[in-house]
Amino acid sequence: MFYLYLLIALAILAAVIFSAPLRLKVWMALGAVGIIAIASVIPAIGVLLGGRDVMIVAMQSPLFGAEMLAIDPLSAFMLIIISIAGIATTLYSRGYLEHYLNKKSSAHISLHYFSLVVMVLSMMMVVVSSGGFSFLLAWELMTIASFLLILFDAQRAEVMRAALAYLVMMHIGFILLVAGFATSHAICGSANFADLPLCFAQGKTLLIFVLFLLGFGMKAGLFPMHVWLPEAHPAAPSHVSAIMSGVMIKTGVYGVMRVLMNITASADLYAVGIIILLVGIVTGLWGVILAAIQNDVKRILAYSSIENIGVIFIGMGIATLGQAAGNSMVATLALCGTLMHIFNHSLFKSLLFFGAGNLYSQMHTTLLDRFGGVAKSMPVTAVLFLIATVAICALPPLNGFVGEFLIYLGIFNSVRDGVSTLAAAGALLSLALIGGIVVLAFSKLYSVVFLGSPRDHHVAEATEVDGCRIAAMVIPVAGILFIGIVPQFAVGITERVAMQFTLAAKPVINSIAGSTLVSISLVALTLIILTTLLYLWKQRKQRNRVVEQGPTWGCGFTSPNIRMQYTGESFAEGLESIATSLTQNTVEGRAVGKSEIFPSAHNYNIRHKDKVDRLFSAWWMEMLRQINKRIMRLRTGKINHYILFALVFLVAIFLLSILNII
């Protein structure tokens, strides 16, 4: 019955969006997303503030038996993330799609908005479903909706290729998930997440966990299944990247968490914790190093999403190890940090993608080395992007710091209390390295795009974007500042969710980290106030002095020009020289030779491709090509051969059935 209602609701939605006038479609979509968001956020807040779990609907599924949709704290937490990102994304899409309105057909635009709403709806359904059929249905709906969203610019060949690669990879993941649910159904007669402990009691924990980890990891972008991310994001429109990167990949993390919270035996927890930690470390390091050496704004952001998923998994791994050792303090701190980071990442990553969208729509490129000095032509975008940059580098006083701080605190407590010390030390080492390289990646991104002088006349002539997009970007900024400066409230909420894992009876975060959180907000405020005071003091002093403007000091060189500025490529050159083994470089054109005294015009283009990506495509492609070639040998084009094949086939069937093989 539920599915019938769902179908009717989708049909009405489609009818409304498709029949609305061209310019009103966005408002229809925004209205729909708004209604869904409000309807889900109100019960979610109730659940998070300590109420009971809310049951939405119970039903009988055709495949796996009884299922239901219900909101528990983890679902409620995800619902809030999805709602915020959904509203911001839809609002942003108005300005971003403005100049496509004349180019694309009305049906095309309608389909886009319809998919957007379906995507938000299906993500919500994913996080409230109890598992089994309804979960898989919502998951598939989410994949198809996001596929359609990526495909917006389908006439570009690379968009088509990226979208198809995405679709194929998601379905491999989907098959693994089906296998996971089917296995658990076969073992204990239920495919609900809540019944997983029964299956785990049978001793097949690792098998089921790894199946789910692979299935969900495909969506989350775990190494080496991340290859779709850096292709799909540059291809998709920016607001779609924002919601995909900010929220959709988190549904993969959500799935892993759902499975994880049902594992109770400590030996299993230990093994699982080590797996999660290792996966997190590799994903994080791979993502961040590749992010730092990319030269395309959206590609950097995509790799940085991979890195953040890595950080989230590191936190989750530490929490699991803490749980396995029965150290609830480590588990609580690391889990709160993990959940906090999930929320934070959805805020600053959507903000960054919105910023990238502003750049693309005003300058029609996302190549890093075309920009320069955008801060002068688009000051508001520059400020908002700077906030997101500082937040993603996890620097105080913004929200990124709070999440990573809690993960670090979990690790330090783990080291101190001797809870798998060496694993925790490994996590610390990689997290610190990740943190350092993120700073490199994002200072490169920000400074090459927004600072310096424009390298291109399009860039110099760009104008600021419309108010609607700015309004959409202010939504995440508000969250970033609020969590950064007053972390207590948000951390309290995450603890309510973490209690589902640690099974603690009452919140403990205030007793173990309450004063620390207060101190963090004090440090944040001190930093802000001190900076303001120092700046004002300087301004005041300078009022009575001569303050001149002049050209940048050229170190004695009298005619420096714009093209001598440091580019993205040169900024990351040092890191590249260490990380050569991770990438496959493709070079077009020719560099200026050392013997050329008067160099002529050169065209030089270098792209750092992911080695995993190449490995995957090369391996699959080559194998398929070989098989194809062998099979093609049978296609001789002679009718007598074909009759022979038919005869061989019949004889084979005959023999096999006589021998009772088929």
Add this chain to the structure above:
Amino acid sequence: MAILLNTLLMIVVALLITGVINRTRAVMAGRKGLPFFQHIYNVRLLLCKDSVYSHTTTILFRVAPAVYLAAAVVAILMIPVADLYPIISFEGDIICLAYTLALARVAIILAAMDTGSSFEGMGAAREALYGALIEPALLMGFATLAMFCGYTSLADIFEHEQSFDLHYTIVMFLVAYLFVTITFVESGRVPVDDPRTHLELTMIHEVMCLDYCGMDLAMIQIAGWLKTACFSMIAANAIAATCCFHWWFAVPLAILLTGLSVGFVESTQARNKLSRNTTFVVTISALAALIFFIGYLLQLNINI
């Protein structure tokens, strides 16, 4: 009272270290050297000067020195001087310290890139890389302290003198060595960077501030002193905790430890070739991991 004294002593350490470095270098080179407080006079002079800003820069360029100095000030507020207590102290302040210093670094990198100068770009790129690679060393150093002393706050880690214990002494000396080495990198000294060089192509820290003058440059220099003081105080605390844990011992130790070692290295060693710097910095991080492991083994032994 003790808190105020703590902050005051940190400022004293910050002001004196550069003087000791200069004097050590002069003595080792057989010169008479500059007056001991010359660097302070220079900064006072800078504070009174007019300013020139590049056309290319934005407001970020003017705010960055304030952020840099503010972050450095917050950092010294977190450092205890031996048995005294710092103003800001909470569980996990070691993480906060590392990231506050990272904030300072980001501010100065962005400011350098804001000028659009290729030389400053070079400096910024190098600073970003070395900063990224030294981060693990810093946090592993803190992790060793946390593991060995059982606290995650600097003030608690260095709370009291331990009765003599061989393992503790070994680890503390190793950690002190680690932090002195980190000081070389973080404050841009030989063998990573040479503040006296006159070729912009080979500078790191100095080249990032090429376009600053007057008050901005003064603020950056003061922040640099404060940063150096942070690391050398941690190193001094680690040593003081093993023998004589009082502020009147730790303060001269902090000044002399960094002052003499930096001065000595600068007069006896040439700076690295730039391509060797990465290896040098990564080695420090590897060393930090090794020290952690040694600490781990020694601690296991104690428990048995």
